[in-house]
Amino acid sequence: MIFYSSSYSNLDLPERHRFPIDKYRTLYETLLASELSSLLLLRDDPIDVSKIRLCHAPDYVDAFLTGCLNPTAVKKMGFPWSPELVNRTLISLENARQSALCALKHKWAVNLSGGYHHALPTAGAGFCIFNDFAVVAHDLIHQELVDRVLIFDCDVHQGDGTAFLCEHNPNIITCSIHCEQNFPRSKAQSDLDFPLPVGTSDTLYLNTVHEALDLAIRLYQPDIVLYNAGADISVHDELGLLKVSLQGVRERDSIVLNTCLKTSLPIAVALGGGYQRNAERLNQTHNQLFNALLDNLNNLV
């Protein structure tokens, strides 16, 4: 199933704000007109806040929920605070959790949001407030639904917050493939890191994804993969420094989906970053995930 909420794009941002908040609604509308429309699931339930506290400091959680963050913290987070921001954040997290539960039952699921991998234990950063995959991974293990989770992060930016939030849990494996020159300037240490040079294009990128995923699965034998399908690896992304083509994005998503689906390893996907100013091209780039999904689902039948 593909989880969506109208709250994802329901955020009033200043006119020149850098985050393309409409991309969620645009992608939803594209999917509504596609072969995948019957798999869309609209869900607006907020997450139980106690689950966020498994990962994030209670003081930070409470300050965000009540609008009491200081101006420096709000600036670092990247979004002006509003009740709508709280609403979309809590719904995104619950849908990330639901998509993982759905994947455990039905092999795969996608949340049309998420990938908020810069969120740190005590602060938001880089358009990320609470770290959806870290929260979900801790919750799955806390509930004893799985023994081991692999967070496989292919966004162009390193999953630094995820690495920090999961470093003390040996049952959560973090793997990040990213551009070494991109934000964040000082990198954290994931269990597996694959920094790539500026300008990396399809061949090296796709070989790295293949090898990294095979290695992570072979070494750690996860029970579920949480996959950040960031579209900011695109050659056209103004905030990413890699040069992966549109076809390369589709192939990457296909490699990850195929590796999991063919061995019945459950996979829950988050949309991740994607910042192209050209909204149509950004939508087309994120939509490669669903082209890859269709390819793989057709092959499974």
Ligand SMILES: [Zn+2]
């Ligand atoms: Zn990113």
